[in-house]
Amino acid sequence: MKPSKRLRTTEDEAGGREEEEERGAVDVSIIVPMYNASCWLDECLEAILHQDFTGTTELSVFDDASTDDSRRVVEGWRERLEARGISVVISGHNSAQPRGVGYAKNKAITQSCGQYLCFQDADDVMLPQRVRLQYEASFLHPNSLIGCKVQRVPEGSTERYTRWINTLTQDQLATQVYTSHGPTVVMPTWFCSRSWYLKVGPFDEGGKGVPEDLLFFYQSLRQGGGVARVDQCLLVYRYHEKATTHSVTEETIWKLRVDFLQERVLSQWESFTIWNAGKQGRKLYRSLSPANREKVKAFCDVDENKIQKGFYTYEESEQRPKPKIPVLHYRDASSPFIVCVKLDMTEGVLEENLNSLLLKEGTDFYHFN
Template sequence: MIEHVAVIIPVFNGEKWLEECLQSVADQSILKINYVKLSVSVYNDASADNSKQVLDCWRLKFENLSIDFIVTDNCDAPGGVGFARNRAIDVVLAKNESIEYFCFLDCDDVMKPQRIEKQLEMCRLNQNAIIGSQFIRNDAATVRFTDWCNNLSGSLLETQIYTSHGPTVAMPTWFIHRSKLQKFSEEGTGTPEDLLFFYKHLRNGGKVKRVDEKLVFYRYHPSNTTFSIKSETIWNVKLHFFIEDVLEKLDKFSIWGAGKLGKQLFRSLPESIRHKVTQFFDVDQSKLKHGFVNLPYLPDEKSKWVPIEHVDSLKSPFVICLKLNLLGFEEILAKFQFLEGVDYWIFN
């Protein structure tokens, strides 16, 4: 039985990187396996550079490799990454309804030759999961993000999902079965469409798995779509899902961290959820000495004075609002027998 994989590539002004990106598709080891069929669907989202010319040059190359190469051009205003991915998926499915698997690749990234083969192998056994992989990054500015994504324990891929890093498996490494396919947000530039997809996937019972090999070169550069997304937008998306999927189901909870992050979370909560907060925990004596955290800018009296205790008295359930690299944080947590995703959640 033939298995059919579609590689989905949104393109917007990708001339600089397209050659290397497409060559990495042509170099896939899966092409040597005769029971796997590969299609590549590119949506050129109104690029103003020479992306179209580069794509045209690859038609014959892919044809010689028996790869279906579909390029769709948007001649109107750019619709954004989510829009482009949706169009690329729609077009390839219209041409071949037998496609079972989707491999996502951004036009500025590069796949290692074994990527599709390795992820297809895992996806066969986990058809309800987003399959990610470890990746290589080309800069020093995102070392903490890279280390976190590559080394996060597999048991936390579905629980440590409210940090500042975003999805626990990076979008350019995603590989999924058709049964878990959904529409990406088409709200355009400034929308974290991957984060929205990720949360909805989990909410619908989806799982998250990772191939622990570096299968993608995830390029960092000033034109990355990430830079168009405001931190406030990401905070609001995370908070929306955190409230609905976690906090609304708790009778009460506390917050570890009475600093800027903890107070920001507290005042961002709707009043009904704020009233579930029983206390703050911290280690800073300057915060502990008064016995209360004063939040005078909140409208209801109950929220203006919240008790605070030393973290040695920590009780579940609680939310951790601290920087993950804070010195001593993990040592303190290790003293307790708490389980992440059951007794506590990290939100930062």
């Protein structure tokens, strides 16, 4: 059944006024920020049309100054979507430059009225059961960001990343939030209640180069939010060079991760070992606050050359004498550990070494890689 409607007058960003139907609350709003997505929209919108969810649904699209015919394509789907009971809300702006994904998401949410929000990128495709299964999961996991497994296209692109998305355990959704992969449930799969978004958000509107998804994810965890995943593939997740994620620098992500690690983990530990005496381990050490550098009791490694050297000297330190941190074989080191070795890159050797010490992830070690 379509939600009740009445006319309202709104003002768009260009200063014009237009009449718009004001809608009663619906169960789920599908949130689509859009920028020059014309070539993908037909596939994206057809998939929304064929959702098997039986509750009330709304599509809310905000066009972030597209220069192609994206908005015309969406308008072309309005009649078919509304015939299926899916309300359609479309707006946007025509500024010279786009204002960024965070801005577009916030605008799409503000103009929507769903009790739950299903985030959908315009270049991805949801499977028919996505809204239904994530809506059901939201009742089991209130105040949570709910994701799902994905199919990556083109096949074989970002193979390690895709495997990581799909194989994390429920516990690892909470423990591996410090890795370079970003949120443990990827943004294009997010589903949450409107009330939780309002408590955590809005998204950062800094624009290009700002990881608005990671900032929101960390803030959700700070607010005590949960992380959950429907263990079925519910989204075709497209990889292409124009994706906005490519505009975010590694250094930006690194700093956010270090700060969050210090806030959530290292502040609770009296001392710890950095697992990796190489480049990444040393970079982490140098990135720590002076107080947390004092807590590093050792580096550990499997490289005999590093171990035989015996220590790492922090040359940039203003202390005299300069700090010298012991370098040990991992079997001679003591927990807790911050592991700075890339996952899924050692043919299982890292994981075997960790398992041999009978360590518990989230208590005895965290991955930061």
